[in-house]
Amino acid sequence: MRYLPTGKKMGEADRHTIDGIGIPSLVLMERAALQCLHVIAARQIDTGNVLIVCGSGNNGGDGFALARLFLEKGVHPTVTFVGKEASRSEECTTQMEIFKTLGGEIFSEIPEKDYTLVVDAIFGVGLSREISGRYATILETMNQLKGIKLAMDIPSGVSAENGQILGIGFRADYTVSMQCEKLGTVLFPGKEYAGEVFAVPIGIDETYFTKQKEVVRTCDRKDLKSVLPRRLMNSHKGTYGKVLLIAGSEGMSGAAFFSAAAAYGIGAGLVKIYTPESNRQVLQQLLPEAIITTYEKESVSSVTEWADVIGIGPGLSKGKKAAEILETVLTQAEVPCVIDADGLNLLAEQNRLELLKTRKQATVLTPHMKEMSRLLGGKPVAEIQTGRFEILKKFVEEYSVTCVLKDARTLVMKQDEHPYLNTTGNQAMAKGGSGDVLTGVITGLLAQRISAYDAAITGVFLHGMAGDQAKKEKGSYGVLARDLIHEIEYCERWQ
Ligand SMILES: NC(=O)C1=CN([C@@H]2O[C@H](COP(=O)(O)OP(=O)(O)OC[C@H]3O[C@@H](n4cnc5c(N)ncnc54)[C@H](OP(=O)(O)O)[C@@H]3O)[C@@H](O)[C@H]2O)[C@@H](O)CC1
Ligand SMILES: Nc1ncnc2c1ncn2[C@@H]1O[C@H](COP(=O)(O)OP(=O)(O)O)[C@@H](O)[C@H]1O
Ligand SMILES: [K+]
Structure with missing residues (x-):
């Protein structure tokens, strides 16, 4: 550090x-x-x-x-x-x-x-x-x-x-x-x-x-040993938590796959995907390790009860059903939640942000600049870029969340903690799917019972490291989201 x-x-x-x-x-x-x-x-x-x-x-x-x-x-x-x-x-x-x-x-x-x-x-x-x-x-x-x-x-x-x-x-x-x-x-x-x-x-x-909490911090590869959750000899899959990913809509199964595979890749014990029935077959083939359950078969209340942590949003769509699911999760789920992509876009609408204030468990938001702009009622991206520290500080205080503002230099903020500025990652990651992987990594880390702040900064750091490793192998053009997952699976090697 x-x-x-x-x-x-x-x-x-x-x-x-x-x-x-x-x-x-x-x-x-x-x-x-x-x-x-x-x-x-x-x-x-x-x-x-x-x-x-x-x-x-x-x-x-x-x-x-x-x-x-x-x-x-x-x-x-x-x-x-x-x-x-x-x-x-x-x-x-x-x-x-x-x-x-x-x-x-x-x-x-x-x-x-x-x-x-x-x-x-x-x-x-x-x-x-x-x-x-x-x-x-x-x-x-x-x-x-x-x-x-x-x-x-x-x-x-x-x-x-x-x-x-x-x-x-x-x-x-x-x-x-x-x-x-x-x-x-x-x-x-x-x-x-x-x-x-x-x-x-x-x-x-x-x-x-x-004690100067406004001073920004970062971490390096040598910190990895202390930030990775411990893997115990005497353990079982329950030790590493049950992840529920509410992701994917019709024709958007990939986002659910990336998040779920990344959650497993970083060590979560069990991963369940909650998605429309039409995604079942393809997801079962892509990731047989995951449990697939669908909107048509199970209610959102029953799946959320099962989970130790929930990731919601990648490929979710902004339809009525998605909005209902998000509202149920925010009002009923008494576990930590990571909200990304369409989860954030829905959050930005109809005053749903207010729901965050009543949550008793940790909430992690992972917006990129444009999503952050929507969350802030359309504040211009350029303004957010130049004023990111002050703007995010105010936002996390108001809504009691940990916010991961994704960028070439991703910033993690939580009230009373040092802002964390990430220094790993590169331009090879500027591609569809990269963000879905990050959601899975942070959710998977939360499942292993580390704090929201630690899960956010460790997740962002590892995700960037994966990008750096992938770039070493493939260069800046050809890196795909699946390469990031592959590298994350090997993250212990980086210690
Ligand atoms: N003991 C210590 O504290 C240690 C300090 N250390 C070293 O000291 C550095 C900090 O030193 P510093 O505070 O004296 O400031 P510094 O960067 O040299 O510049 C000030 C000068 O620039 C001027 N100036 C500024 N902007 C200007 C502009 N746009 N255009 C024109 N002029 C401009 C300003 O003029 P003025 O504003 O007064 O007109 C003033 O003359 C630090 O970075 C490190 O290298 C290390 O050795 C460790 C120990
Ligand atoms: N130039 C870059 N340098 C470092 N990291 C990057 C760069 N471009 C993108 N990333 C990272 O890739 C991810 C992209 O996320 P996002 O924009 O949500 O993608 P998607 O929605 O397509 O999954 C973020 O974590 C971001 O920090
Ligand atoms: K100088």
């Missing part, structure tokens, strides 16, 4: 470390510069001709410190100071003076040379407004230079708060992020400017974020 603070939150943690704990700012800066040097060595970057461009804040201070460490190694970097003298920070001034005392030369323009490495130390998390004028020209020049590009902390121009490009951004091959990767290089378009990101420890106290 790792935090993805905004620039503002990172600044707070810096101050807490410096003022609250007493670690001097220059000590942190020294470690920041040393870590950059380590990354440069680890990536075997040619330091034959290094350019370091420094601004007037502490990011510039990082740059001067790195320049001095290069001197110690016998490397003579070209250092350009592009900041304003008047606004130079104390640390930046100190580092600049040390560098000068050691014989370092400081330019005010970028000398024309063939650089092997270009280091951006103009703006870090202190970037506070659009970049224009001379700074913009300098960044444009730096982007056009040959050589490997490395950003200290965050590429200049990328907003650490939201990943937006403020005018112009440095296009890095590598970004060395101090202590934590910032939210701005995980979100698009910032991510595309950051290249490979190394989050390096420099001594900032990250436990500061534990």
